[in-house]
Amino acid sequence: MKKKEKAVVVFSGGQDSTTCLFWAKERFEEVVAVTFDYNQRHKLEIECAKNIANQLGVKHHILDMSLLNQLAPNALTRDDIQVKDGENGSLPSTFVPGRNLLFMSFAGVLASQVGAKHIVTGVCETDFSGYPDCRDIFVKSLNVTLNLSMDQDFVIHTPLMWLDKCETWKLADELDAFDFVRENTLTCYNGIIADGCGECPACKLRKHGLEEYLKIRK
Numbered sequence: 405m406k407k408k409e410k411a412v413v414v415f416s417g418g419q420d421s422t423t424c425l426f427w428a429k430e431r432f433e434e435v436v437a438v439t440f441d442y443n444q445r446h447k448l449e450i451e452c453a454k455n456i457a458n459q460l461g462v463k464h465h466i467l468d469m470s471l472l473n474q475l476a477p478n479a480l481t482r483d484d485i486q487v488k489d490g491e492n493g494s495l496p497s498t499f500v501p502g503r504n505l506l507f508m509s510f511a512g513v514l515a516s517q518v519g520a521k522h523i524v525t526g527v528c529e530t531d532f533s534g535y536p537d538c539r540d541i542f543v544k545s546l547n548v549t550l551n552l553s554m555d556q557d558f559v560i561h562t563p564l565m566w567l568d569k570c571e572t573w574k575l576a577d578e579l580d581a582f583d584f585v586r587e588n589t590l591t592c593y594n595g596i597i598a599d600g601c602g603e604c605p606a607c608k609l610r611k612h613g614l615e616e617y618l619k620i621r622k
């Protein structure tokens with residue numbers, strides 16, 4: 405049974421947030437997606453998000469967050485910074501301080517504007533690459549802060565928080581979205597849709613999860 409309530413999904417066009425979009429569509433009467441444009445290396449990411457929102461018949465807001473790149477140039481926005489995993493406990497070169505804090509706060513403002521009680525985000529601690537503002541404790545803390553700041557009763561949902569990539573594929577499958585997610589989403593840092601380049605850290609993680617899941621898929 406769908407709740408007669410509205411949800412805002414933080415949506416990048418990648419595997420995780422697209423799975424969250426399907427998850428939200430199953431639960432809530434009305435779903436809107438919000439994508440943040442912060443001069444990602446690949447404008448294709450925005451196009452990809454648009455295309456998916458369109459196909460799913462979801463209203464799509466694209467917010468200009470270019471100030472984020474002004475504040476903190478990083479490997480996702482600049483060609484001259486290499487995408488690297490964090491070594492010896494350091495954060496990866498894709499880390500932008502406060503990115504999720506800002507995105508979630510703006511999603512909260514949008515939710516307030518469009519009258520949505522629910523905010524859905526695909527952040528996850530399991531494949532945690534060390535982003536402090538993707539941790540469960542942070543999301544819970546922000547939920548309280550957003551509610552206090554706007555005198556609202558928002559509920560932030562994180563359906564992927566404790567899932568690994570294999571389990572995220574399984575969830576997509578349970579939502580009848582396995583093929584859609586596999587074929588239409590963009591996770592690859594090199595901007596290649598679907599199964600991607602296979603070499604970058606994001607592709608390796610996605611591919612590993614997919615292979616694990618295909619082994620157990622019925």
Ligand code: ZN
Pocket residue numbers: 591592593594595600601602603604605606607608
């Ligand atoms: Zn890749």
